[in-house]
Amino acid sequence: MNTPPSSPGAERTDGSAVRIGALVPLTRPGWVEAGRHLLAGLELAVREVNDAGGIGGRPLELMVRDTAADPQRAVAAVDELARLGVAALAGEYHSVVARAAAARADALGLPFLCSSAVLDALTEQPTEWVARLAPAQSRGWQVYADFLLGAGHSRIAVATQPSVYWASGARILRDHLAARGGTVLELDMGVLTPAAVCDELAGSRATALLLLVGHPEPAVPIVRSVRRDRRLAEIMIGAPAGQPEFAEWATLLGGDGAAIPFLRYLPERLSPLGARVETALRERLAEAPSFVAFEGYDTVTVLADVWRSQGADRTRTAEAWSRVAVEGTRGRIRFSRVPGIGVRQWDWPPIQVVDRDPAEPDRFRILHTG
Template structure:
């Protein structure tokens, strides 16, 4: 059962259902395809919980709020959901999730973050927030290790201004510099990648820096798509590797917009080499629901509801008991057993066992993915 986005305060809570508030980017400038996959996973898990009898006999219901990748909108949605007395889940964009997490912490509202990765979603350690996706430092260090094993020592990053992109650049530089690699930042705020002259200037900088790898720390579809097209058609850069650690190539829109140029762009994906038996079954159901291969984000959505349903069966709507129960979670998810712990440097309860892969689209078959590295 899903309540689609509606004006704040429109829902009525008469005790007939148990509700989970879902924060999802469903409109631009949010990454809509990621939001759709996240919501598909959330919805599938809710249906399965209800088919199995609900939460102690009561149906589970999603109350969906579209964040549109807007941190202020997300914080307002958390306020609204707190008035409804529901636990909060979801969100894909890291900066948006940070805003939601800070507000949930201030209100004393349990929030299970599905996908965002910033190491510190809250300024101080909190008991109210837990997270399924790995911290950015862990995932991007795995990506840096891949760059080293692939022989790249001169890395350029095309970066837009953002806390998330800045953190990514810092993680890469801190991990690669002691190993003899350089990381050169190209400030994309100074360029219009869709303009021919500016695209040429970006390519000139890559040539001047003798970069062997270019990482896209920019928005999708633009300017990421335009940068890829410009670099691919510049013969001086025929040997350069283009990478996208944040996962832009995961979704079908990437392949649609770039065609053959969509392949061989390594990115981070949070899946194991083999899904659990639960994951195999869920993959089939998600593929039917989405009419496409499910991304790792869809599995994150499913696992989110699986965890919260387990907590709701044990604790009901009691916020304090739910927050106290994060360290006691032991749930079989689609990608492994989910347990939360305190991880040094991370301000929230963290699933420390999240699987991490570096993958790309196969040039011989762009709809298929190759696993290049795991960590």
């Protein structure tokens, strides 16, 4: 590993706080609800570590920066946090933002434990400075493609917007389905209205429409249009990126938002630790916590475990990724090298395909696991 000179993040023994730079989308166009859940998980874990005595008597301190789904804003935040002496970076939900942050962290020699972003190519080149808790997109979206095939859907339409993330998702689906006799029809939301999407679907013979688009626009209008089009009564709508996970989805769409399968990263049953954390997160959020909140909690759990054994030193933190073996809320966390992925990866978090129950939209049904 290319080791930089001693920095403000080097270990200190004067009782000062161990600082974590938290990258979180808290304002639009970022996915604010995801950011709120991610931050709740980070904050809860920090509080619990501090209640237990901190890191060798030193408290943890979160230094939160709002990325607002803006890669340039994230890079500026990484630079600022590095100057302020954070021992590591944590968080981020949006893949394109996390990728920019990871590249800058790698250049600065600053450890970054990415909580939620899934893009396979989180860095252009292999690095020892970055590790990730979320499953790679190729893993999760292949599981989703297997679910589609198992449910009898082999001709799939995808509503897409320009983005490295959406393009990557469409490619994963296309390649995985094509190898098994399936096809993918792409509908460009840069030129199509929701009504035009319905017309395209009606003549396509597709049996499923996947939303590879932003939330709430244009995902919500597309769902409303498809649900109200009698020609499309048999079309399944899916959202592999997880838009229906959050309460805002149900608020905006009501019953129209049910029965839309999506990916989430939780086990079928939580461990005692996971159940305890779920209760605490529910109290903090005043609603059911999403898997993103658990990812935030697990991020601090990993960092605290590393620092207890290695000290809060940037270089030793990065060197310790391969030795992590800690119990998280969703299973035992270990990092390894996965072919085709340049960061240290937890392989693999639990993966589910779930939807909201039409009879009870606040309840999730597990449809498939991978």
